[in-house]
Every structure is written in C-alpha cells, then in structure tokens.
Amino acid sequence: MKTWMVTVCWRGWLRGRSNSIFSAMHSLDPGDSFATWRIKARDVLARGIPPEEILWEAAEGSLFEEPPEMVTVAESAVVPPAFVGLAKDVSCHADPRRWELLYRLLWRIVKSGERHVLEIASDPDVAMAHRLAKNVRREIHKMHAFVRFRKAGEADDGRERFVAWFEPDHFIVEAAAPFFRKRFANMDWSIFTPKGCAHWIAGEFKMSPGVPRDPCDQPDVMEGIWRTYYRSIFNPARLKMKAMQSEMPRRYWKNLPEADLIDELSRESTARTHGMIEEPLRPVKRAPANAYLGKLQDLSSFPVADPAASTSLHDIARMTQACRQCPLWEHATAAVPGEGPENAHIMIVGEQPGDREDLEGRPFVGPAGQLLDRALVEAGLDRSTCYVTNAVKHFKWTPRGKLRLHQKPGAGEIEACKPWLLAELSKVAPEIVILLGGTAARSLLGPDVQVTKHRGLVAAPQIASRVVLTVHPSYLLRVDELRKEAEFRQFVADLKLAVSSQVQE
C-alpha cells in the first residue's frame, strides 16, 4: 500500500498537478458520513483529480464531526439519480474501500464518458457497489427486525419509555431510524449501538455518538412471555436449522431474548417428533348432537333429482348446485340460479353467468347486467318484476393471462342444462319470454334459429304467448364505438316490443 501511495504522488508530482508532494497525495478524510464525502468528492472532481491520485482514509470516530467548510469549486457534477441512492447505501458500509470505490464510479460517470455504467450491473465496480449496498440494506432490515425494546418506565403524562441495544456491522443507525420514528412515534425510545445511538424523546429525534456496551441492562417482564410464544410456535417435526441461520445469523443471537432457547428446542425436537409418531392413533369421535353441525350438514346435502320433479324455484336453485350433467361445475364457483318473483309476467333468459355473476352467485350483475338494467329502464320495464335467468347455470371459462375469460357454452352443455331452464319456465309460466342472444335461442328454440335472421317477435307458443328474440347485452359491450349507440337503441326497441305486446294484450 505504501509503495503504491508513493508511486501515485510521485506521478502526480511529475505531472506538475500540484505544488508540493504532500498535497499531491490527496489524502482525504470523509469520516463515516456521506455528506462529508460528497463535499470532498465534488471538490476533487471539479479540480480534475483522478481516482488513482486520491487516498480516501476515514479516521476512527469522525462520524459526528461537522462536515468541513470547503472552498468548493463551483462546478457541480450531474449524476444519474440512481447513483445518489446507491452511493448513500454504499457509504453506510464498514468496508474502508467504499469511499474510493464511490469516487471511482463518480469519476467514470462524469469524466470518462461512462454515463451509463450503472446500467451494467456486471461491471466489477458496479457489482461491488451493489454488493456493499445490498449488505447495508439487509442490515438495515435486520435492525428493523431484531431491535428488541425493553420498557424502562413511564413519564408522568403516561408516555412510555423504551430502550434497546443493537450491534450492527455497518454504519446504519441513522438510515434505519426513520422506520422506528414512524412506527413508535407515541413512545419515547433510545436505540444504543457502538456505531451511533438514535433517540426519540418527546417528539424530537437526535443522534448521539456510539457507546461500547449496553448502558441499561434491565430485562423486561414481557421477555419471558415472548420466550413462551417462541417455544410454542416452533413445530418440532420440521427442524430446519440451516434455513433459520441463513435468515437469523448467529451474530444477532446474543441480543435476542429468545435465542438461547434454540439449542434446547432443536435438541429435543427429534424425541418429541418420534413421541408423536409412536402415540397410539385415536379413533374418530362421532359428532355431538349440535344444531350448528346439523345446519352445516343441511347446507351440503343437495338432493340429486329430476328437474321436472322440482316443486318450487327454491328447490330448483338448490338442486342445480348438485348438477353434474356436464363438466362445467368443476371449475365454476357455484351454479347461478335464476332470480325474480315466481309469478313474473316476463322471463329474461341470458347465456351463462360471467366472472362477476359466478363470484356473486346472481345473474346479470356484471357489466352486461348493468347495461341490461339501463336498457330495461329505457324500455319502461322494471327488472324486479321480471324473472332473470341463464340458459347455462355454470360459468364456462378459459385461462388467459391472469384472468378467467368467458367461453361460449357448447351444444352439449346447453343441452345438459336445458332441463333446469325448462323447469324454471314451467314454474314461472311467464306470458312473455325475452331471449338474449344465440345460446338462449338455441336452448329454447333449437339450432336453426339465428338472432341475426329472426330478431324480434318469434312464434313459439310452446314457450310463451309472446317471445322476443334479441342480442345479448354483452354484444353491445363488444360492438365498435361508432355503432354502439345505434345498437343500444335497437336493443331497447326490441325490449319495448315485449312491453307493447304486453300492453296490447
């Protein structure tokens, strides 16, 4: 090291950069403070002094000195914002090479035309900076995790006072403090460490120099209870000491009240586990008579029955839950039964529940349902007086990205579900049926009826005295913007057809 220094200043002298050998060494002391380093680095950078001519040396205990007044050359170096963040983290590291590393990076960014060097994470300097920064961030996180406050009393106004002792490897106390300020603003607390102490007292934050050892060694009564928790939450059948130590390294153990249980717990775990395995198995105990358990059983037992034999809409709704006539039930949440008064004049039949309907278990509550509601109002119809249902009761979907994408039901699925729709139809016995879209048409009118060709009033006396066939509202959501309004008007006109026929009769 010494040889190198001499070489450097010799070279500096030869170049005539400075007037004396001593100043040519450019030995700079940034302390442990990023702010001080920043001022000094800016100065030497402006004077064009390259990294190899500077010896960055932090003297012990220079953390709390005020940043020196320096006559800084006015030129300021513009660096990418990412550099400042990275440099702040790196500057907290205990590695003495951090300052020269940061200056070298700064030099490369500003003076060597490598503005984008930080984007090359595999560059040796950048990789090292990232490694140091990561160590620092990790230790800040560990400080947030492993500081254990002890209650040290209460002020007259009831404000509680807590103290903690922590031993970090790096200069992170100040960087870690905001977390505690935000979380524990209502208590007074001090965190003592050998690398600086943080205090929050009566709403004021203060740093003070580090102390060599814990100044207040009074255990807290809660520590015993915390140890009880630690002992109980450990599952002896899953001992994984390596996993534990990689997250909670031994060097933190001495200040964690629970850590001295680790040896004992791990030692006993094998015996405890074998004890459990060797225990005689216990037979199943019959359920006690209990009203709640009885109700639960009721909730699960759906009769698998013939739809035609159902006696009420409520029955139909219940029995559809047990329907296994096609595979759609398996990936849907539940069957979505129809909804509305049993004596409704109008029955509206859609295709199948969509994503929202599947989640809520009710028909037409999604975007298409809201559009339908709007159209019904415009057509002068009151949805609450209609019976609204679907031709297929389970949501058919296909995975797409993170979503469930609606998929058109196939002929087999429509056929399998038809008995439920017919059962609803016969119970409601509506005067008017509005069929929304091809699936509903196919279910009740057969495969030859097409919405585009037969839209409007259709003759289907086997279903109801008036049957209106129109598009499904989800078609209106998909149609392009230019035609949207016209299509909506047409849809409302179709619905009005149902009303006017009702009025005429």
Add this chain to the structure above:
Amino acid sequence: MEVSEKLAILADAAKYDASCASSGATKRDSADGRGVGSAGGAGICHSYAPDGRCISLLKILLTNRCLYDCHYCINRRSSNVRRAAFTPEEAVTLTLDFYKRNYIEGLFLSSGIIRSADHTMEQVVQVARTLREVHDFRGYIHLKTIPEASPELIEQAARYADRISINLELPTQQSLDRLAPEKNLARTKQAMGRIRVKLDDAAERKREGDRKLRHATGQSTQVIVGADAATDADFLARSDELYRAYRLRRVYYSAFSPIPEPSSVLPPVAPPLVREHRLYQADWLMRYYGFSNSELLTPEQPNLDLRIDPKLAWALRNRQQFPLNLQTASRLEMLRVPGLGMKNVDRLLSIRRHTHVRLADLARLRISLPKVRAFIITADHHPAREDLDGDRLLARLAPRPVQLDLFGDAQP
C-alpha cells in the same frame, strides 16, 4: 389460567398454519403522533423458529375448542389436547405489549369453531375492532374467517384486517369428505368469491380517491400437502383456479406434519418437506414466470420431481428450446432458463443494451454457471449440442440422491 399458560396452548395450536406474511398492507404509520404502529411495504420477520419459519406476527388461536373433527388438526373435537381460550381483551393486550417491544408486525388471529360460525367470527372480529378502534392500532392484522360465517361478519373482518383468509385445507371434495367431513369446497369457494367482490370494490373506491376507507388488501388460503393421496397436479390446478377466480395473494402449502393425539384416519408417514418446497416453486413459476400448470405437470406425471426444481425439470423436458442466446432472447424466454431469476434477467436486459454478455458477467451477477451453462449462449460461450442431450445433464444437475424425509434435516 395465566395468560402465559394460555399463550403456550393457543400458540402451539396455531403453529400448523403456514401463513405468516405481513406484506402488502395499505401504507400507513403513526408519524402524526396518533395511534400505535405502522404497516405497508415489505413485512418484517422479527425472529425465526428452529423450523426455519419466519416469526412476523403473533399467531394465536382465540380458542382451541372446536366443534369440527378435521383429522389432520390437533384441535379437532376428538383430540384430548388441553383446551384454553383468550378473552378478546387478553389477546389485544398481548398484541400491543409485543408490538411496542418490536417483537412482531401485528396479529394473526384464528380460532377453533365454537357454538357456530357467526359466534366464533364475532369474537375474532371483536379483537380486531378493539385493536383498531380503542387503541388506534396501525400494525398488521390477519384474520382467519369461516366460510359459513355471515357475509356481514366477513365484511367487518375485512374492514379491520389487512389480510383475511379462509383455509381450503384440501384440494378436492373427496379429500375433504375423508379428512374434514364438516368442510365443503363449494362453500369455501363461494365465500372467497364474495370476498373478492368486496376487495375489488374497495380497490375501486381507493382508486377513486376514498382515502378514509380502511379495508383488507387481499385474501389467502392454506392447503395441507401429503395428508392423503391428492397429487401435485390436484394442488396446482386448484391453486391456479383460486388465483384466477378469487385473486388470492398466496396459496400456502403446508406439509402435513405429525401431531400429538393422531387420528386413525391419518397416513402413517409424513410427506417429505421438499414436496412442499417444490409446490411453492411451481406456484411461483405460475404466478410470476408465465408458466401454466399444464407445462409443469402432465397427466402421466402428476407429481413434481423431488430431486430437481420444477423449472429445471421443465427445461430438461423441453431441450429443443435451448440453448438460448442471452444477447437476443426475449424477457419471457430468459425467465425460462434454469438458474436465472427475475432480477438477474432484468439486469441482463439492461447490460446487453451497452455491451456483449459474457460468462464473466454472469459470474459477477452471482449466477450459478454450472446450472445455466448448458442452456445459454453468450458472446464467449456456445455450448456443445451434446451438453444438452442425453442423461448426463440431469446427472450433473441433480443433487446426489439423499433421502430427504420430514426429519432428514434434523441435526443432532
């Protein structure tokens, strides 16, 4: 009974629940000088148990008395385990005392089911309500809910909690019928569906600027692995469906572990812990790496390979897609290289805009060269075709065969 004695029983009863996440809450703190605590951003593990699991929350049951008889559960009605119950006030005080000493991020509260779902749920909600409304507690709360509880109570739970969850326990109704006869898959799914609708609505209101709204930000669930014959394919298919349909934040896979007072319906041996690990890996690949569950498992091979991770297993089955040129491949393609994680893929994408990627770059990014070598092309590395062919690759990449059973990691 002393509080610490209750704690010993009711924490012990809660230790089988794998979830301990405390991340993803709405950001908030008490810097304004009111309230206690903060939450939001990444959660913090305040300790680790010797089982390698994070301790982030005070994870307790309100009571371990239970009407149900789920055979994998220590608290089932036919177990002779000691019973205890916290009063809501005790649970609240314990949470605050631990929290102020920085032992925990908050509370994970579950309960055995007593009297009825609604009665139990009311008790659980009361603890959360007291914490929030009486003590202005701003830390994390995770409440376990019961599918049969009334939607109003579940909604209240969501109002006070940051995360709510309903345990699915087993992936198929057949499994439930055998091991948890009181539980029902369809009802659980219906409850999850209702919760998702509420979460969506809350997120929408928040987007529209409703700052005062306090609402859970997500739901999760747990399944028990290895208590019956359900395959990994059963688990992953169910998870995939749950993520899509109910936007779950997490599905926790908990390897069935032996319990005191074992039931005669249980399997005689516990599953290898590594199976749980492989399921987490596969789950991760599905959620973040663009894999579909049918790529990871096939009807012929319904279980994940225990020797190697699922991404490597997939790559070995799809060798024709490799080697991949790291200089030109797309992000999604790079994410499929065994040994390349999301962070390093993004770094490589940035690096290659400025320079040619070489093996030394990978080494400096701490990427395992032995693992990736055969699958990639870099400026200074073109693997020989035979590196990718034949059985030698698997032999080289798979760890030496060791019996990894539930107790395999135990140290003397």
